[in-house]
Amino acid sequence: MAPNNQPVDIVVAAVLASASYSTVCPETVRAVATAELRASASTKQAVKRVKRKLHQIGGAYQSERMPYGAWLAELRAAPHHDALLATCRRIMQAHTSSRERLAYLETFYARTLAPLGPIRHVLDVACGLNPLALPWMGLSPEACYDCVDIYADQMAFLQTWLGLIGQPGTATCSDVLLSPPHGSYDVALLLKTVPCLQQLDSSATERLIAQLDTRYLIVSFPAKSLGGRNIGMIANYQRSFERLLCQVHLTGDRQIIGDELVYTIVTGRM
Numbered sequence: 001m002a003p004n005n006q007p008v009d010i011v012v013a014a015v016l017a018s019a020s021y022s023t024v025c026p027e028t029v030r031a032v033a034t035a036e037l038r039a040s041a042s043t044k045q046a047v048k049r050v051k052r053k054l055h056q057i058g059g060a061y062q063s064e065r066m067p068y069g070a071w072l073a074e075l076r077a078a079p080h081h082d083a084l085l086a087t088c089r090r091i092m093q094a095h096t097s098s099r100e101r102l103a104y105l106e107t108f109y110a111r112t113l114a115p116l117g118p119i120r121h122v123l124d125v126a127c128g129l130n131p132l133a134l135p136w137m138g139l140s141p142e143a144c145y146d147c148v149d150i151y152a153d154q155m156a157f158l159q160t161w162l163g164l165i166g167q168p169g170t171a172t173c174s175d176v177l178l179s180p181p182h183g184s185y186d187v188a189l190l191l192k193t194v195p196c197l198q199q200l201d202s203s204a205t206e207r208l209i210a211q212l213d214t215r216y217l218i219v220s221f222p223a224k225s226l227g228g229r230n231i232g233m234i235a236n237y238q239r240s241f242e243r244l245l246c247q248v249h250l251t252g253d254r255q256i257i258g259d260e261l262v263y264t265i266v267t268g269r270m
Helices: 008-016 026-037 043-057 069-078 081-092 096-112 130-137 152-163 192-200 204-211 231-249
Strands: 121-125 144-149 171-173 184-191 211-223 251-255 261-265
Touching: 008 026, 026 043, 043 081, 043 121, 069 096, 069 152, 081 096, 081 130, 096 130, 096 184, 096 211, 096 251, 096 261, 121 130, 130 144, 130 152, 144 152, 152 171, 184 192, 192 211, 192 231, 204 231, 211 231, 211 251, 231 251
Parallel strands: 121 144, 121 184, 144 171, 184 211
Antiparallel strands: 211 261, 251 261
């Protein structure tokens, strides 16, 4: 059988050919396809399972097809700083994670990044549209802001956004579980990221924390489900994450900010 007719290649090609998943990092699609084929009776069933998994880890947070070109035009056309901020807020409404944080955006970064002192290099893991919150982060104009996610079109949009506001940094389409970032950072943000990582691999969070070369980790968890229900998620996340921190010999300061359980962890690295 020719390599491009292997079951995993057939599944990957089918998933990437669909409009909803055409810009997902091929590495991610291949890794998910490899895992889902083991539990599937056919390639057709595997395609459905891969799409369902990709929806769980990313698609469920996007309410619609993202009009990145139109958004860039609006950001470029903003006549003044306040108009730019208003446009950023409106765009962040399109992603569930950033939309939920809008009500307490200023408070969130005042209580997480501000106490850490001068920050030269930030990594935003599975960033979604969070880089649009840069005007609220209080970083210096010289600080380098790197962000990574699995959607190629999203990262192209965010790379242009960084250039538009003159913030040094890179927006990279990559799967951090398969290709961990190799830079050294002052702060790594994992905002509502851990639940998505755990959907892919139960050991993913532990591995990623061990691989990131950063002085501080800021890790947050949602207080409510995607449907807005309060179903005891904070207690569950607190119990499981603090058990993991104990296993990797780290401790973190815990606080509730808005609708998020937030940990600031000093790693002792760098």
